Amino acid sequence: MLNPDVGKSGAGWADPAPIFAALGDRTRLSLLMKLSDGDARSIAKLSTDTLLTRQAITKHLRVLEGAGLVASLRVGRESRFAARRETIDEARAYLDRVSGHWDDALARLKTFVEPAG
Amino acid sequence: MLNPDVGKSGAGWADPAPIFAALGDRTRLSLLMKLSDGDARSIAKLSTDTLLTRQAITKHLRVLEGAGLVASLRVGRESRFAARRETIDEARAYLDRVSGHWDDALARLKTFVEPAG
């Protein structure tokens, strides 16, 4: 399948937690890194240079796919995976929201000791 | 404790997976959101408007702290937590790296069907 919509839906916002959860694994991050040039690769190719079995890699790829971070397409006898920038950008946008709302470190230190206000 | 260094270390790069793993939970994201104004809040305050017990919230906060996403400081009888922008930005920077390396969607579709090259 070329894609489940894990993306944005009009007005409200989808829960980004599953995206971050998918990113929260060393193996999956390194898979995403390999795919970070935009090219698609087969499972076999993605399984080289790793200690894990092909099945393990497959599972990780499916997790990434479930989160919308990669898309897969079967061509011939192989399954090719490619990174999906949209979802990565969605995660970035979320981090922007939680990061962009306050100013300097000094102000933060103050708030530790100030009354609960 | 005001924080263990989960941050960058000179030349190489720390593994960002634990950061994303910490972000990969709805409850923790909502906690971070509450803290996204830069102010510190007590556990009690952060436990209001949630169905979970205070203990559960505490655990989540400790997970966030372990990942460096928040810092805590005990003042009087309460533990105040505040978000740490550095770590959030670290996660953003990582996403920049995996996202910033290819161009348009069309090119990506091509790579699905092209020979493995």
Place this chain on the structure above:
DNA sequence: TTATTGGGCAACTTAAGGGTTGCTTATCTG
């Protein structure tokens, strides 16, 4: 000083995650 409120600690249950092995199916190559 006695309640009350904010938190820490520990034990325990349930469910999910990461990984493996074994076997089967489909595709490509000689």
Place this chain on the structure above:
DNA sequence: CAGATAAGCAACCCTTAAGTTGCCCAATAA
């Protein structure tokens, strides 16, 4: 066609994660 290569499926470990309950301790407020 025979053999090799790419992958899917399913069952099965083992460990960690999320959440709960119960109890105890420290700081504040009446």
